Amino acid sequence: MTAVKLEHIDFSYDTKPVLKNLNLTVGAKQITCLLGSSGSGKTSILRLIAGLETPQQGKIFIFDQLAAANASLFMPSYQRKIGYIFQDLALWPHMTVYQNLALGLKEQQHENYEKSIMELLDFFKLQAYANRYPGQLSGGQKQLVAIARAVVLKPKILLMDEPLANLDVKLKRQILSYIKQLKQNFDLTIIYVTHDHREAFALADHLIILNKGKIEATGKPEIIKNDQNEYVKYFIEY
Amino acid sequence: MDRKLKLSQWIGFIILAFLILVPVLYSLGGALFCNNHLSENLKSFDSNTIKLLLNSILLAISVAFLSSFAGSILGFLLYKTDFAYRQFFKIIFLIPLFISPYIWAVAWKDFFFTLTGPTPEMQSYGDLILVQTLIYTPLAMLITGSAFAHINASLEEAGLMVFPIKKVFFKIILPLIKPALLAAFTLIFIFSISEFSVPAFYGLKVFTTEIFTQFSAFYNYNLAILQSTILVLICLLLILSEQKYLSQAPFLSVSNRGNQIKLYALKTYRFSAYAFLIFWLTISILIPFGSLTIEAFQDGYQTIFKAFELLKSTIAESFILAVTGSLISIFTGVLFAYLSWSKRTDRTSSISKLIHWTLLITFAIPSLIFGISLIKFYNRSGLYFIYGSALIIIIGYMGKYGFIAYKMIENAIRQLPYELDEVAQTEGLPRFKRLQKIIIPLITPAIFGAFILNFMLMFGDLGTSIIIYPPGTQLMPVKVFTLMANAPQSLTAALTFIVFCVTLCIISLFYIIFKKFLKPTYDCR
Numbered sequence: 001m002t003a004v005k006l007e008h009i010d011f012s013y014d015t016k017p018v019l020k021n022l023n024l025t026v027g028a029k030q031i032t033c034l035l036g037s038s039g040s041g042k043t044s045i046l047r048l049i050a051g052l053e054t055p056q057q058g059k060i061f062i063f064d065q066l067a068a069a070n071a072s073l074f075m076p077s078y079q080r081k082i083g084y085i086f087q088d089l090a091l092w093p094h095m096t097v098y099q100n101l102a103l104g105l106k107e108q109q110h111e112n113y114e115k116s117i118m119e120l121l122d123f124f125k126l127q128a129y130a131n132r133y134p135g136q137l138s139g140g141q142k143q144l145v146a147i148a149r150a151v152v153l154k155p156k157i158l159l160m161d162e163p164l165a166n167l168d169v170k171l172k173r174q175i176l177s178y179i180k181q182l183k184q185n186f187d188l189t190i191i192y193v194t195h196d197h198r199e200a201f202a203l204a205d206h207l208i209i210l211n212k213g214k215i216e217a218t219g220k221p222e223i224i225k226n227d228q229n230e231y232v233k234y235f236i237e238y
Numbered sequence: 239m240d241r242k243l244k245l246s247q248w249i250g251f252i253i254l255a256f257l258i259l260v261p262v263l264y265s266l267g268g269a270l271f272c273n274n275h276l277s278e279n280l281k282s283f284d285s286n287t288i289k290l291l292l293n294s295i296l297l298a299i300s301v302a303f304l305s306s307f308a309g310s311i312l313g314f315l316l317y318k319t320d321f322a323y324r325q326f327f328k329i330i331f332l333i334p335l336f337i338s339p340y341i342w343a344v345a346w347k348d349f350f351f352t353l354t355g356p357t358p359e360m361q362s363y364g365d366l367i368l369v370q371t372l373i374y375t376p377l378a379m380l381i382t383g384s385a386f387a388h389i390n391a392s393l394e395e396a397g398l399m400v401f402p403i404k405k406v407f408f409k410i411i412l413p414l415i416k417p418a419l420l421a422a423f424t425l426i427f428i429f430s431i432s433e434f435s436v437p438a439f440y441g442l443k444v445f446t447t448e449i450f451t452q453f454s455a456f457y458n459y460n461l462a463i464l465q466s467t468i469l470v471l472i473c474l475l476l477i478l479s480e481q482k483y484l485s486q487a488p489f490l491s492v493s494n495r496g497n498q499i500k501l502y503a504l505k506t507y508r509f510s511a512y513a514f515l516i517f518w519l520t521i522s523i524l525i526p527f528g529s530l531t532i533e534a535f536q537d538g539y540q541t542i543f544k545a546f547e548l549l550k551s552t553i554a555e556s557f558i559l560a561v562t563g564s565l566i567s568i569f570t571g572v573l574f575a576y577l578s579w580s581k582r583t584d585r586t587s588s589i590s591k592l593i594h595w596t597l598l599i600t601f602a603i604p605s606l607i608f609g610i611s612l613i614k615f616y617n618r619s620g621l622y623f624i625y626g627s628a629l630i631i632i633i634g635y636m637g638k639y640g641f642i643a644y645k646m647i648e649n650a651i652r653q654l655p656y657e658l659d660e661v662a663q664t665e666g667l668p669r670f671k672r673l674q675k676i677i678i679p680l681i682t683p684a685i686f687g688a689f690i691l692n693f694m695l696m697f698g699d700l701g702t703s704i705i706i707y708p709p710g711t712q713l714m715p716v717k718v719f720t721l722m723a724n725a726p727q728s729l730t731a732a733l734t735f736i737v738f739c740v741t742l743c744i745i746s747l748f749y750i751i752f753k754k755f756l757k758p759t760y761d762c763r
Binding site: 050051052077078082083084086087088089090092093094103104107108149153 | 657658660661664666667671675676679680
């Protein structure tokens with residue numbers, strides 16, 4: 001089953017083209033890593049999938065439903081059942097951990113939202129920090145709160161934009177194992193953006209390598225490892 | 239969604255433009271083309287007009303230069319050094335900014351009166367420059383201080399690896415705060431060239447007093463407006479030439495982001511720094527306030543009671559109108575700033591530019607002309623409900639000072655990462671809920687700062703209010719100014735002493751209220 005499909009996407013910021021005639025498919029319930037150097041268009045793809053941007057040309061399908069096409073938005077972000085973890089986490093600094101998790105649930109009038117929050121805090125071992133503000137947490141704890149907030153609304157797709165960029169190796173390993181558990185426990189489709197090929201190979205069921213807004217290679221990690229494309233070889237050996 | 243956003247922006251702009259910009263364009267157009275003779279109308283610019291214009295420009299340049307220079311020294315000492323009492327001085331030095339200019343004019347007149355007796359020399363252009371410089375220096379201090387505080391320590395430390403401190407100041411720090419210095423200069427130039435009450439009180443001939451004479455003594459609306467077009471063009475030209483810098487400058491910013499600031503040890507310069515700060519405290523606050531107090535209490539409490547009796551009916555009305563005006567300015571400022579910010583890919587849309595320029599043009603126009611434009615436009619059937627009520631005052635306040643609130647709030651919002659808003663968007667929060675739950679709590683300090691500054695400017699406004707106040711409305715600055723014309727020196731001092739005390743009490747009250755609700759600033763990174 002296909003979770004996300006991008007067809008002939010053209011996208012630019014102001015006059016600067018970012019993606020040109022891009023076609024991309026993401027399978028459901030698997031972890032797809034978008035791997036590429038800075039400026040390759042990884043974050044733009046996430047933002048298009050999330051509905052934060054609209055492509056100038058091309059179509060976006062979310063679980064076979066048309067979400068956007070040719071500069072028109074048909075499905076706003078909140079209808080797409082998507083959780084988004086931004087690179088700098090974007091935790092609301094004026095709200096406690098609990099309030100960060102509760103805001104979206106309250107808005108969507110979830111019943112028993114308190115129970116959902118407590119379960120998640122328990123899963124991420126964050127109960128003791130429920131009443132703390134983001135500024136009072138360590139880097140790893142902030143990371144977990146951001147993940148918890150992104151999955152609290154029970155999304156079908158989780159978008160992660162280089163979420164481990166500033167963590168040490170030990171914490172990275174710990175959080176990567178959390179992400180794998182998340183996929184199992186929540187039946188999630190995860191699209192994970194990174195420029196670190198080790199992170200991508202450790203996590204991905206499926207890999208997409210991007211260069212200057214175009215796909216250089218796509219496939220399972222073991223296939224990509226043996227890809228003969230010059231850019232791919234250079235990128236994963238570097 | 240985007241169409242809705244654009245539509246709401248356009249509706250907001252059209253209402254704003256109708257209320258404040260159309261009257262100005264209508265009056266300017268009318269003055270230029272009345273009787274369909276543009277060339278005839280332009281002949282009214284005689285040598286006397288040009289002399290007055292040069293007077294005003296020279297005065298404004300002098301005030302802007304001196305204030306920016308003194309303000310940047312104060313900004314550096316209070317924001318970039320390890321000076322022990324800098325928090326105290328930062329607050330106390332702001333007082334001149336919060337008190338109406340004419341009060342300082344009265345205070346300095348009293349000082350010279352006490353010192354030398356009534357001599358004609360004490361009401362010279364030099365006095366005007368001195369008084370205005372002391373009033374506007376805190377503004378330059380605020381703007382440059384904020385710029386100093388925003389310089390990342392690592393930039394200076396990288397410089398210190400290769401240069402001595404002195405060179406770091408000239409090679410690194412000064413170029414980094416150049417946009418703020420230019421912003422301070424421009425802003426003070428506009429305030430100074432538009433200022434009416436101080437030259438009018440000293441009986442000095444400048445462009446604004448001439449405009450007032452044409453309007454109030456000869457009822458020559460068109461000539462008054464026509465003369466002011468040059469002033470408007472000069473202000474706009476100055477602003478245009480600095481737009482490139484201003485758009486990136488920390489223009490009147492109230493910081494939201496935490497930033498590591500490098501503080502320099504004063505060491506051997508400590509004594510000189512103390513001496514300078516105490517000197518400034520003496521000339522900018524102690525002397526004028528002391529003179530005012532001595533003069534006001536010369537006949538005991540009797541004159542003070544009399545002055546209070548004369549003013550008491552105006553205090554509440556002025557307060558309510560200034561609070562209403564500030565709240566409306568803040569509301570529109572937040573709304574416009576958020577709507578133009580919330581679309582990451584569309585930051586410089588034409589509608590945002592139109593809003594920016596509408597507020598900027600009415601801000602740059604001298605207060606008197608803005609007032610005249612409003613009454614010319616609203617004095618017609620169908621719009622009497624505005625002309626004859628306090629609504630015209632609110633519109634006047636909004637047009638004159640809305641730009642400051644908008645700019646302060648826009649700058650604060652611009653410092654927030656987009657992701658804070660976008661993550662709430664993915665969670666299904668509608669735009670105005672995101673504004674209420676995420677954005678407003680994070681920019682509360684900027685909102686507070688904008689409210690206080692707008693309130694004080696509106697509460698002490700004389701230039702626009704003296705033209706537009708409708709019958710039955712009594713505003714404190716207008717009443718004081720009217721009474722001052724024929725009042726003895728001691729009563730004038732008592733009136734201004736009361737205004738001074740009332741203003742300080744209100745600021746303190748606001749400070750206490752906001753301190754209760756104001757949460758600490760958050761590091762949004």
